[in-house]
Every structure is written in C-alpha cells, then in structure tokens.
Amino acid sequence: MLSNGTILSGMGVGLSAVTAEVFRVKPASALPAAAKHEGDAAAEASKLKAAIAAVAAEMNELAASAGETSAEIFEALNMLLEDEDLFDTAVIQIEDGWDAGTSFIRAVEEFAELLSGDAAFEERLADIRDLARRVAANIAGISLGLDLPTSGEFVIVGDDFSPADTAQFTSAVVGVVTIQGGPTSHTAIICRSKSIPAVVSCAKAAELVDGMKVLVDPVGDRVVVEGKESDITKPLTFIAKSHDPLIPVRANIGSLEDAIAASASAAEGVGLFRTELLYLSAKTQPTRDAQAKAYEEILRSAPQGPIVVRTIDAGSDKPVPFLDMGHEENPALGVRGYRLIENHRDFIVDQLESLELAREASGREVWVMAPMIATAKEAIEFAELARSTGNFKVGIMVETPSIVYEIPSLEGKLDFISVGTNDLSQYLFAADRMNPALGAMLNPWQPGLIGALKQISESCAAANIYSGVCGESASDPAFAVLLAGMGFDSVSSSRSQVGAVREALSAVTMEQAKEVLSAALEGSSAEEAKTNALKVLSGISEN
Amino acid sequence: MATIASTVTIHDPIGLHARPAGQIVKLVKESGLEVRMGKPGQDLVKANSPLRMMAMKAKTGEELLIEVDSDDEAVANDIIAQVQEFLKG
Numbered sequence: 001m002l003s004n005g006t007i008l009s010g011m012g013v014g015l016s017a018v019t020a021e022v023f024r025v026k027p028a029s030a031l032p033a034a035a036k037h038e039g040d041a042a043a044e045a046s047k048l049k050a051a052i053a054a055v056a057a058e059m060n061e062l063a064a065s066a067g068e069t070s071a072e073i074f075e076a077l078n079m080l081l082e083d084e085d086l087f088d089t090a091v092i093q094i095e096d097g098w099d100a101g102t103s104f105i106r107a108v109e110e111f112a113e114l115l116s117g118d119a120a121f122e123e124r125l126a127d128i129r130d131l132a133r134r135v136a137a138n139i140a141g142i143s144l145g146l147d148l149p150t151s152g153e154f155v156i157v158g159d160d161f162s163p164a165d166t167a168q169f170t171s172a173v174v175g176v177v178t179i180q181g182g183p184t185s186h187t188a189i190i191c192r193s194k195s196i197p198a199v200v201s202c203a204k205a206a207e208l209v210d211g212m213k214v215l216v217d218p219v220g221d222r223v224v225v226e227g228k229e230s231d232i233t234k235p236l237t238f239i240a241k242s243h244d245p246l247i248p249v250r251a252n253i254g255s256l257e258d259a260i261a262a263s264a265s266a267a268e269g270v271g272l273f274r275t276e277l278l279y280l281s282a283k284t285q286p287t288r289d290a291q292a293k294a295y296e297e298i299l300r301s302a303p304q305g306p307i308v309v310r311t312i313d314a315g316s317d318k319p320v321p322f323l324d325m326g327h328e329e330n331p332a333l334g335v336r337g338y339r340l341i342e343n344h345r346d347f348i349v350d351q352l353e354s355l356e357l358a359r360e361a362s363g364r365e366v367w368v369m370a371p372m373i374a375t376a377k378e379a380i381e382f383a384e385l386a387r388s389t390g391n392f393k394v395g396i397m398v399e400t401p402s403i404v405y406e407i408p409s410l411e412g413k414l415d416f417i418s419v420g421t422n423d424l425s426q427y428l429f430a431a432d433r434m435n436p437a438l439g440a441m442l443n444p445w446q447p448g449l450i451g452a453l454k455q456i457s458e459s460c461a462a463a464n465i466y467s468g469v470c471g472e473s474a475s476d477p478a479f480a481v482l483l484a485g486m487g488f489d490s491v492s493s494s495r496s497q498v499g500a501v502r503e504a505l506s507a508v509t510m511e512q513a514k515e516v517l518s519a520a521l522e523g524s525s526a527e528e529a530k531t532n533a534l535k536v537l538s539g540i541s542e543n
Numbered sequence: 544m545a546t547i548a549s550t551v552t553i554h555d556p557i558g559l560h561a562r563p564a565g566q567i568v569k570l571v572k573e574s575g576l577e578v579r580m581g582k583p584g585q586d587l588v589k590a591n592s593p594l595r596m597m598a599m600k601a602k603t604g605e606e607l608l609i610e611v612d613s614d615d616e617a618v619a620n621d622i623i624a625q626v627q628e629f630l631k632g
Contacts, residue, residue, distance in 0.1 A: 076561050076562050079593050080561065080593055080594060083592050084591055085591075085592035086594055111594045111598065114598035115594075115597055115598055115600075121561075121597065124560070124561050124597070128594075283557075284556070
C-alpha cells in the first residue's frame with residue numbers, strides 16, 4: 001500500500017494538474033476455452049441470438065457517438081454480425097454439441113476460410129473475428145471494452161492505451177497515468193491534444209489501486225498519492241521581455257483544418273506540413289489537379305510565413321493504398337519516406353509538381369523537404385529533383401544518425417534541414433517508438449539526444465544551412481529555449497503549444513538560452529538535464 | 544410466382560465487398576422477396592447473407608446472374624436496377 005505523499009515519477013504531458021480518484025483499467029480477460037454445452041441446443045441457440053443482438057446494440061451505440069464515416073463502417077459490420085447464414089452455420093455447430101460462444105467462433109472461422117486469400121477481405125476478416133470475440137465474451141459475461149466510468153471524475157491508470165482505447169475516453173476521464181509508453185506514445189499525443197493532464201512511463205503507477213486519490217502533476221513529471229494543491233509544480237511563467245521570440249515559432253499541420261486553426265495562433269508560418277493524410281485514405285492516386293487543389297487550399301489558409309512541406313512519409317506500417325508497399329519485417333527500418341523513390345518515383349514527382357502548381361496559384365513561400373534521408377547522395381538527388389520541379393527552398397529531414405555526419409558535405413547543396421526528434425531518438429537509441437517498455441529512452445532530455453542536436457546545429461551553422469526542429473520536443477517551452485541556445489534558426493510546435501513556446505522564447509535573451517543549455521549539458525541523465533535547465537530558467541523568470 | 548432474371552456487372556474497384564453486399568441484403572430484406580445471385584455456371588445463393596455473397600469473391604468486371612421471385616415485373620426490375628447501382632462502387 002502506498003502511503004500518502006508518495007511520489008511516483010514519470011514523464012508529464014500538459015501544463016495543468018488535476019486531483020481525482022484512481023480508476024484502474026483491467027486488462028482484457030481471456031475468453032473461455034472452446035467447450036461443449038450440456039445438451040440443450042435450443043437454449044444455446046437463443047443464448048447466441050441474444051448475445052448477437054446485444055453486441056449489435058453496442059455497435060449501434062458506438063456508431064451514434066462516432067462521426068458519419070465511422071457510422072457507415074459500424075453499420076456494415078452489423079450487417080455481417082447479423083448475417084442469417086452465419087447464424088444458421090453456428091446453429092449447426094450447436095447441434096454438434098458446441099456451446100453458443102464456441103459455435104459462433106467456429107462459424108465465423110468457416111466463413112473466414114471461404115473469404116481468405118483475398119487481400120480485399122483481409123481487414124474485414126479481422127473485423128469479423130473481433131465481432132465473434134465480442135459475442136463470445138458477451139455470452140461468457142466478460143468485458144472486452146475498457147468499461148470506463150461515464151460520470152464523476154477519475155484518473156485512469158493502465159499499462160498504455162491503444163487508439164481504440166483512447167477513442168472511448170469519456171468526459172469522466174480527467175487525468176491519465178500509464179505505466180509504460182513515452183512522450184510520443186499514442187496516449188501522450190491524444191492527452192496533449194485533448195488537454196487531459198497525464199503522466200506516462202510511470203513504472204510505480206502499477207501499485208496504484210482503485211479508490212486512491214492522486215494528484216497528476218505533469219509539470220513536475222510525477223504523480224503524488226493524496227497530493228495537495230500545494231504539491232502542484234507550477235509551470236514556469238515566462239514574462240515576455242521582447243516582442244519577438246528569439247527564433248521564429250512555426251506550427252505543425254497535417255490538414256486544411258489544422259492550417260485554419262494554426263492561422264488563428266501566433267505561429268509564423270508552418271514548420272512541418274505532413275502530407276500523408278491527403279493520401280492514406282485514397283484508394284487510387286489522386287490526379288495532379290486534385291492534389292494541386294488540395295494543396296492550394298491549405299497553402300492559402302496557413303499562417304503567414306514560409307510553409308515547410310514534407311513529401312510523403314509512408315511505409316509498410318503506414319501504407320498508402322494505391323502504392324504497393326508489400327510486407328516488411330521491420331517497417332521502421334524499411335522502405336519508407338524518400339526511399340519510396342526507388343519504386344514510386346512518378347508519385348513523388350507528381351507530388352512536387354502539384355505543390356509547384358499550388359505554390360504559383362497561392363503565391364505563398366514554399367519550402368520542401370524529404371523524410372528519411374540517410375546519405376548525402378540521397379539528399380543531393382532530392383535537392384536536384386525538387387529544384388528542377390519548382391521554385392522551392394529545398395531541404396531534408398534529419399532523423400537518421402548517419403546523415404548527421406554528412407551535413408558538412410551538404411554545404412551549398414541544401415537551403416535548410418529540419419530535425420525530426422521523434423524518429424531521431426528512435427534511431428539514435430535503437431528504441432522502437434511503438435514499444436511502450438522503451439518510453440523512457442525517448443525522453444528528449446536524454447543527454448545523448450541533446451548532444452546530437454547540438455552537433456547538428458553546429459554543423460549546419462558551419463555549412464551555411466538553415467536549421468530547424470520539428471517533432472514533439474520543440475513543443476516543450478523549456479526545451480525550445482535549449483534549442484535556441486544551441487543555435488537552431490526556428491522551431492515548429494504542435495498547434496496547441498505555439499503560444500506557450502513563443503512566450504518562453506520571448507522571455508529569454510540569447511545569453512540566457514545558452515546558460516540554460518550549459519546547465520542541461522552538465523546533467524548525466526535525462527532527469528538531471530531537465531532539472532538543471534529548469535533551475536536556470538526559474539532563476540531567469542524570477543528576476 | 545414468376546421469376547424475373549437478368550445480369551448485373553460489377554464496376555466497384557474492390558469487387559463485391561462488404562459495403563455493396565450489405566446494401567444489397569438490406570434492400571432484399573426490405574422488399575420481402577426472395578432474390579438469388581451467383582456467377583454463371585455456379586449455384587446461385589440467396590441474397591440475404593452478405594458473407595455468403597462476399598464468399599463468391601466476384602471481382603471487378605465480372606457479370607452475375609440475378610433472379611427475383613415476384614409477380615410484379617416492375618418491382619423486380621426496380622430491385623435489379625438498384626443492385627446494379629450498388630455494384631458501381
């Protein structure tokens with residue numbers, strides 16, 4: 001039992017704190033093993049019918065709360081769930097002696113066999129199997145969902161949450177604590193965007209039990225058992241000393257909605273426009289006119305300033321339906337980003353040409369960069385391709401460790417680089433971003449990452465290449481000060497953080513930013529680096 | 544009861560997948576009529592099961608036979624026309 005005042009350290013997400021009761025999310029129970037029934041086939045059949053109806057009703061509820069496009073998916077799934085032939089097939093299994101849940105799973109497998117081997121049905125197969133599990137769980141009285149409270153206020157505690165889980169977060173979820181997962185985990189990203197205070201990668205949270213009251217204190221990177229108001233770590237308040245921030249703060253966008261919202265923020269242009277969203281849901285390659293039109297709308301809506309566009313960053317884990325990507329054992333290290341040029345050169349050329357049309361039509365300043373560049377040769381190839389296609393400033397993402405050592409040879413070849421700290425961390429530390437157990441390695445305050453960033457910024461300055469940072473780390477106001485102190489020329493933050501990052505960068509002088517950097521460089525762990533930096537920063541903001 | 548038969552062609556780029564199959568079954572159930580579909584030369588299946596229809600694995604460009612049991616030819620033709628519409632993708 002944890003005593004009052006016990007501090008559980010993790011990584012904070014967000015700036016405000018919250019106190020509420022703990023709600024432990026139960027791990028999904030295993031389904032019972034296949035079993036025979038006791039002889040009453042009619043009773044089993046009606047049990048199955050009731051369970052199917054109950055699951056269909058659940059799906060209808062989900063459909064009602066989901067958007068229009070999702071509602072259509074749920075409706076199609078219900079058609080499959082309530083398929084008469086499927087039910088009849090299950091009844092034959094029941095007559096053979098299998099119990100209701102087992103029979104339904106067996107019936108689904110019979111159909112799965114008929115449908116298998118057809119790529120168009122693979123996802124449906126997974127959906128149908130999931131439905132079968134839900135029906136079997138309903139019969140066994142087991143819950144597969146999160147079963148979150150819908151009223152009251154709770155801090156939910158679990159290992160880590162999947163996208164399906166976070167979609168179910170109710171308004172009763174006022175705080176989130178995960179035992180695993182890092183600052184770029186899905187949970188962290190969702191909590192940041194929904195402004196739910198969270199602490200991730202909090203190993204000791206495993207000891208929290210239902211009913212305990214905890215303070216989620218993201219600024220202090222901790223959870224405090226029975227924490228009081230006075231335990232809340234105050235965010236550093238920065239009092240702007242100059243009108244302009246030390247370096248420009250741009251916004252990250254991925255869609256027209258983002259562009260419009262970003263233009264309402266104080267962002268100076270866009271530092272990262274992720275173009276994948278335009279393609280991930282398209283079944284066929286959009287025509288050049290359609291692409292140009294979509295880009296033009298976004299360029300026109302984006303905040304004033306340059307717009308840095310990243311060419312498609314897809315791979316076999318983030319497949320584009322109309323580009324054949326195949327299966328890869330290790331997609332993070334596979335054919336992704338600019339490496340698609342090998343088999344899909346036409347597509348990348350098409351994308352650049354569409355961007356040029358949109359640039360001309362909108363009259364905006366467009367910079368283009370390619371993701372996943374590992375060699376200077378690739379960087380130069382891309383630069384030549386982009387320059388021959390349009391009137392862009394041309395650059396690359398720096399996210400592989402190998403390219404860091406080749407920056408000096410890119411002098412005169414590139415206009416700019418932008419560091420993607422999320423992927424750079426993943427590749428630098430050989431720590432899979434998707435592996436929740438490795439979250440702590442992906443902390444941007446890791447001395448190894450800070451050292452790499454410093455080297456990148458210095459190499460760029462020596463090679464006369466403009467350098468910026470996008471990625472989650474640039475959304476942390478204190479870290480942004482550190483980046484300015486290193487000599488980066490701009491940062492790009494998630495939209496909701498632009499204001500806070502700008503404020504921090506307007507509150508310090510370049511000398512002070514360098515002091516913050518030196519303090520952080522003295523830390524021998526991520527925690528120490530951050531504590532040191534914050535100590536200097538709070539000294540500055542008090543004066 | 545009379546049977547009105549015709550053929551429909553699949554234009555949907557993914558073939559006869561879950562969405563059109565679901566739309567057809569919904570239409571057939573609402574009509575209360577028996578409708579059968581299938582590839583030429585194979586047994587027709589009752590169009591009241593989306594899974595059974597998907598299991599035909601009918602692809603883009605393929606023709607399917609369709610039979611509607613109804614004494615009202617106009618109603619039957621209307622169903623056939625709507626099924627064709629669903630298969631346009």
